[in-house]
Amino acid sequence: QVQLQESGPGLVRPSETLSLTCTVSGVAISDNYWTWIRQPPGKGLEWIGYVHDSGTATYNPSLKTRVTISLGTSKNQFSLRLNSVTAADTAVYFCARENGWNFESWGQGILVTVSS
Amino acid sequence: DIVMTQSPDSLAVSLGERATINCKSSQSVLYSPNIENYLAWYQQKPGQPPKLLISWASNRESGVPERFSGSGSGTDFTLTISSLQAEDVAVYYCQQYYNSPRTFGQGTKLEI
Numbered sequence: 001q002v003q004l005q006e007s008g009p010g011l012v013r014p015s016e017t018l019s020l021t022c023t024v025s026g027v028a029i030s031d032n033y034w035t036w037i038r039q040p041p042g043k044g045l046e047w048i049g050y051v052h053d054s055g056t057a058t059y060n061p062s063l064k065t066r067v068t069i070s071l072g073t074s075k076n077q078f079s080l081r082l083n084s085v086t087a088a089d090t091a092v093y094f095c096a097r098e099n100g101w102n103f104e105s106w107g108q109g110i111l112v113t114v115s116s
Numbered sequence: 117d118i119v120m121t122q123s124p125d126s127l128a129v130s131l132g133e134r135a136t137i138n139c140k141s142s143q144s145v146l147y148s149p150n151i152e153n154y155l156a157w158y159q160q161k162p163g164q165p166p167k168l169l170i171s172w173a174s175n176r177e178s179g180v181p182e183r184f185s186g187s188g189s190g191t192d193f194t195l196t197i198s199s200l201q202a203e204d205v206a207v208y209y210c211q212q213y214y215n216s217p218r219t220f221g222q223g224t225k226l227e228i
Contacts, residue, residue, distance in 0.1 A: 045166065045209060047218040060217040061117075094165055101213050102156040104177075106165035 002026040004095050004107035012089075012114050018082040021072060022095030022107060029053050029071065033098035034078040036069060038091040039109070046091075050098055051078055085114045118142050118212050122221035129228065135197040137224045139210035144190045147214065154214035157186055157195045160223075161206045169208075170195065202228065 008020035022034070035050040049059035051069045059067050068081040082089060090113050097105040119142040129135040145154045153173035158166035168177050170186040173193055183198040197204055205228060210221040 044222045045211075045220040047220070049217075058216050062217075096165075098213075098218075101154070102168055102171050102211065103158075103166070104168050106167075109165055 002097060002105040004097065004105055006093060006095050006107045006110040008110060008112070010111060010113060012085055012112060013116050014086055014114055015084055018080070018085050018089060018093075018112055018114075020080045020093055020095075020110065020112070022078050022080075023074075024076045024078070024097070027097070027105075029075060029078070033100060034069070034071070035096045035098045035103060036080045037094045037096055037103070038089075039094070040088075040091045041111075048080065048082075048093075087114050090114045117217055118145065118214060118219050120210055120212055120219050120221040122208075122210060122224045124224060125222065126225040126227065129197075129200045129226065131202065131228060132199050135200050135204070135226055137195045137208050137210075137226070139188075139193040139195070139221050141191045141193075141212055141214075145212045145214040146190045153189050153193070154212055155186075155188075155193055156211045156213065157184075158209045158211065158220075159204075159206045160209065166209060197226075200226075200228070 003025045005023045012018045030053045033050040036048040051057040057069045066083045092109040094109045095107045096103040121140045123138045155173045157170040160166040174186045185196050187194050207223045207225050
């Protein structure tokens with residue numbers, strides 16, 4: 001059974017960097033697209049981007065200048081870094097597995113609040 | 117970007133009745149070489165991540181009740197719940213995977 005779990009700080013100060021890690025179990029990192037999606041409180045879903053097991057990453061143009069998604073040093077992890085955060089980046093951040101088409105496995109999500 | 121627009125934003129349906137949610141894409145998500153629509157439907161309950169219900173516009177995922185069905189092609193799609201159950205109360209999203217960035221509809225809140 002595939003499981004994903006997000007971890008990281010729940011509070012980030014404005015202008016700083018948001019850093020999250022997703023730990024994957026039950027499946028190898030290979031042959032999938034490891035994705036970050038966020039959801040502001042009470043709002044809809046926004047795709048942030050993904051990293052393929054080759055290490056190649058693709059990002060939402062709306063965030064491209066501030067975001068990095070990479071495979072972790074541990075073989076079963078991948079990470080998200082979002083620079084220069086503002087209150088608009090406050091959201092539940094989900095990691096997910098895309099099979100090349102749709103998001104078939106999701107983490108439970110982690111709420112990250114941007115506030116001083 | 118492909119813009120996904122759902123209607124209505126919210127919907128109240130009685131138990132046992134039919135619920136219909138519409139999704140329109142700003143450009144076709146039908147890939148001609150394989151004649152597949154690159155569209156999925158998700159269900160999200162409060163405090164939970166979205167759950168994949170339907171892929172390829174009409175293929176129900178394993179374990180999803182038969183009362184859920186998807187239809188449509190090109191730019192216009194529909195999610196139908198044939199006989200609403202209490203556990204179907206949720207927000208439903210459509211999503212295109214025709215190209216990047218992946219985009220979602222704004223969501224439809226389904227209530228009883």
